[in-house]
Amino acid sequence: MIQSWRLDDSRQTLVLASQNGHLAEVVYWGPRLPDDEGLETLTMAHTLDVTGGMLDANPELSICPEATRTFSGQPGLVIRDALGRPYLPKFCFAHEEVSENGIVLTFADQAGTLTYRASFSIDQETHVIEASAEIESTRPMHLHWLAAPVFPAPQLSDAMIDFAGRWCGEFQMNRTPWSAGIRYRENRTGRTGHEHFPGLIVPCRGATNAIGHAYGFHYGWSGGHRMVAEELPDGRRQVQFGHATRIENEPATRFATATLYAVFSDDGLNGCAVAFQRHLRDRIVQFPDRARLRPVHYNCWEAVYFDHNLPELKEIASRAADLGAERFVLDDGWFGERDDDTRALSDWEVDPRKYPDGLTPLIDHVHDLGMTFGIWFEPEMINADSNVFRAHPDWALGGEDQILGRQQMALNMALPEVREFLFERIGQTLTDNDIDYIKWDHNRVLPMPDAAQTRGSYALLDRLRETFPEVEIESCASGGGRIDFGILRRTHRVWLSDSNDALERLKMQHNAALFLPMVVIGSHVGPRTCHTSGRMIDIRFRAWVAAQRHMGFEMDPRELTNEETGVLREVTNWWKANRKWLADADILRLDSSDPAVIAEQHLEQAGGQFVVFAGKAETSAQIAPRPLRLTRLSPDRHYRIELLNRADAPGLSRGDQAIKSSPLKLSGAYLMSHGLTLPWSFPETMWVVKGTLL
Known part of the structure; x- marks a missing residue:
């Protein structure tokens, strides 16, 4: 049968x-x-x-x-x-x-x-x-x-x-x-x-x-x-x-x-x-307002770390807003006596030494600049040097002799009293302050795997989402340590990696696109000298790599030169002007004939426009660029092809290619079968090409 x-x-x-x-x-x-x-x-x-x-x-x-x-x-x-x-x-x-x-x-x-x-x-x-x-x-x-x-x-x-x-x-x-x-x-x-x-x-x-x-x-x-x-x-x-x-x-x-x-x-x-x-x-992702455009993000972590100073933070916020930021996120260091990563985790109360009048003066300043306000929590973790641990050592998951990670232990999220405590502390912070965004971190692995721990974290997130439905949550776990569709059913953004190195980001974002859309992947313009790799990268490359996903900044904006400020503001304005259609665009990985080029095509769902990001990750084996074949275009239709950043061509790009001086009219058949030939470029640079269906 x-x-x-x-x-x-x-x-x-x-x-x-x-x-x-x-x-x-x-x-x-x-x-x-x-x-x-x-x-x-x-x-x-x-x-x-x-x-x-x-x-x-x-x-x-x-x-x-x-x-x-x-x-x-x-x-x-x-x-x-x-x-x-x-x-x-x-x-x-x-x-x-x-x-x-x-x-x-x-x-x-x-x-x-x-x-x-x-x-x-x-x-x-x-x-x-x-x-x-x-x-x-x-x-x-x-x-x-x-x-x-x-x-x-x-x-x-x-x-x-x-x-x-x-x-x-x-x-x-x-x-x-x-x-x-x-x-x-x-x-x-x-x-x-x-x-x-x-x-x-x-x-x-x-x-x-x-x-x-x-x-x-x-x-x-x-x-x-x-x-x-x-x-x-x-x-x-x-x-x-x-x-x-x-x-x-x-x-x-x-x-x-x-x-x-x-x-x-x-x-x-x-x-x-x-x-x-x-x-x-x-x-899967349940945005509080699906119609709301994704705001340009600013995170202060790599600008100040734990050294919170209100006048300095206000100045940084003002500069970030001038660059085009629309959300300001206050990262680790605002609570307890949190002066480094060895203490105060789980003491979720505003540090009166750093914020004698609470967070209100900073939040008011951020709002006056036209930005919304977000804040960092790491709810599932605890330091031994904290008031909560001294009162409840039994709340920590694992044995007393466990190996610590970032000087911290995990809270036992299977315990109802732990979840109740965290809900009360986080809820009080959200109730007392006009906060619309949480960066939710998770900076160590568990001392032992336990499904009850995950279910407890889910339960806390679900309860907070139900009580504060307008608050967006970012999943961060030492960067990309907790990215999956289960957590994204309860959150709205992921921090793909703690690396703001644009070259590393180019590769990671490209591979992550096999599963993740633009709207959930945070990508920030980091410092001129990357804090995690030591590599110095030009502002143009940093800005365009960030513009491939949900764009933001994470550096001290006071370090920018006038030229860098101009470039960053220009790319940010381009991203804002295009983010509505890019949010629903399909990210298509291109089959590059040059292994040195990592390229993708963001295609509007209706097919009327697209943008190609062609990043040069290393020196090519051959002299001249190889054609880059596009995909999913209408073969019998024509497209207006424009090199958006042609002014970035270096002096060694000496040819008189038409694409460097004016838009081209090319068929979809040509673009998919032969491909688009771009100008010569240095490694760690990006060509950005806009295509419009005629």
């Missing part, structure tokens, strides 16, 4: 099938199938032959592979009873719930102890499939591992792309060839982590940014994840995502995964990227 189900959008079909009442498996996922496709026949066609040395039939590669079905690969569930004994369920079909764009399948353990439920839904506009799984038990159980519904990986794929990183070096792409066995990634730091972003791209052979088939995955959970990409001896491949193993520290009768976001693309990696960008922006 075969039962089958399908989900479709305009470009993809997902087919699930169950044979003989067993757990369903994905028997097809790829380009849209005809409406009259025979799913029973398709399921039978999916069956593999057997040969010598094999079992008499192949165990199903189901949505939760079962060890009890003689499946020899990684199982989708590892669970133990209250005494710690392995429990091996055998699930059989119980019932279905089918809607227009969703399926919920329920399977019951033959012994009557466990119930497994898998949910799938497909978004007709963004093309993202959301999948999740849950287990219910008639008695408390210990969970070791539960995978979100398991997807097959394509056979016509030679390698997979996942993401690693470090502090000030996030979103580094790894390409790993498929081979027998598993690619195993696990983040056990207790937060999403610089080291292991919970995403995977599986391109099929020949796929590039702009062409070919590709499959994308993202696990939307902020507490550490596990990824298994396995090739079985018979050649089949599976992709599993779930919470990190062994992070449910208490027995329970219900466990659930976070949402696994999955997408098939028929136009390269960009198809995955655009789907994730749109889904995050339009379905």
Whole structure:
């Protein structure tokens, strides 16, 4: 007996099938199938032959592979009873719930102890499939591992792309060839982590940014994840995502995964990227006012650090506003006796030494300049040298002899009294002051992974959002240490990295665009000499790299020369004039024929205009620039092509290229097949090209 189900959008079909009442498996996922496709026949066609040395039939590669079905690969569930004994369920079909764009399948353990439920839904506009799984038990159980519904990986794929990183070096792409066995990634730091972003791209052979088939995955959970990409001896491949193993520290009768976001693309990696960008922006992030333009951001951290002085901060705010800033964020150092990073975390009361009249004089000054006011918190952390720790040492998570991080410990967010305390202190600050923005930091990994910690943080964020719905929240965790769709369901912006080095940012932003849209990625113009790399970078490059995302400044504006001030003001004004359409534009990674050039095309959803950012990361191997092919244009239409910053051409750019003197009229076919030839440039510079459909 075969039962089958399908989900479709305009470009993809997902087919699930169950044979003989067993757990369903994905028997097809790829380009849209005809409406009259025979799913029973398709399921039978999916069956593999057997040969010598094999079992008499192949165990199903189901949505939760079962060890009890003689499946020899990684199982989708590892669970133990209250005494710690392995429990091996055998699930059989119980019932279905089918809607227009969703399926919920329920399977019951033959012994009557466990119930497994898998949910799938497909978004007709963004093309993202959301999948999740849950287990219910008639008695408390210990969970070791539960995978979100398991997807097959394509056979016509030679390698997979996942993401690693470090502090000030996030979103580094790894390409790993498929081979027998598993690619195993696990983040056990207790937060999403610089080291292991919970995403995977599986391109099929020949796929590039702009062409070919590709499959994308993202696990939307902020507490550490596990990824298994396995090739079985018979050649089949599976992709599993779930919470990190062994992070449910208490027995329970219900466990659930976070949402696994999955997408098939028929136009390269960009198809995955655009789907994730749109889904995050339009379905997940809940902006207080979606129509509000993203304000130009100013953060005072790299200007003053802990040395808060009201007259100095007022002067800095005035200069930031003159440059075009529309939001001023007061960073770490405003509370308790916080003079460095060794003390006062959790003492969330205004420091009367630095602010004898409270924050009101600074906030009033910022408002008088036409800016809104934001403030820094690190709610989930505590210093031993703090009043709160001295009163409640039992609130700290982990042992007394734990290794500290940035001289701090984590608060136990699973404790209701901790969440209540934090809600009261943060809420009082927001009630007493006109604050519309929180930079929410998380500057150390946890002493031990614990899912209850993440759920507690989520609960606090949810309560604050409900009570203060107009306040936006930025997720920062030593920079990009907590970026995922789970945290972004509760926040509105991420700090991609603590590095303000424009060259490093160029690369990180480019890779992060596989998952994140412009509106949530903060990108700031840093100091002339970067504080984290020591590199000195020209203001033009710093400004244009910041203008690729949600633009801001994070330096002492008093260091700027008159020329630098003029450049920064000009780029900021350009960003303001274009930010409305850029907010909804698709960020498309371009296939650069020159490895030294990192380029992307921001295309208006309606297709009427675009901007190309072509950053020169290093010296090219050849002398003259190679043409840069654009993408997703109308081949039979013409575009007005204008080099916006042609005045930045250096003296060594001596040719008489037409693009350096006037706009060009070029067809979409030419721009996509031959490409746009830009002027020569030095490394660490950016060409910016505006295209308008004629």
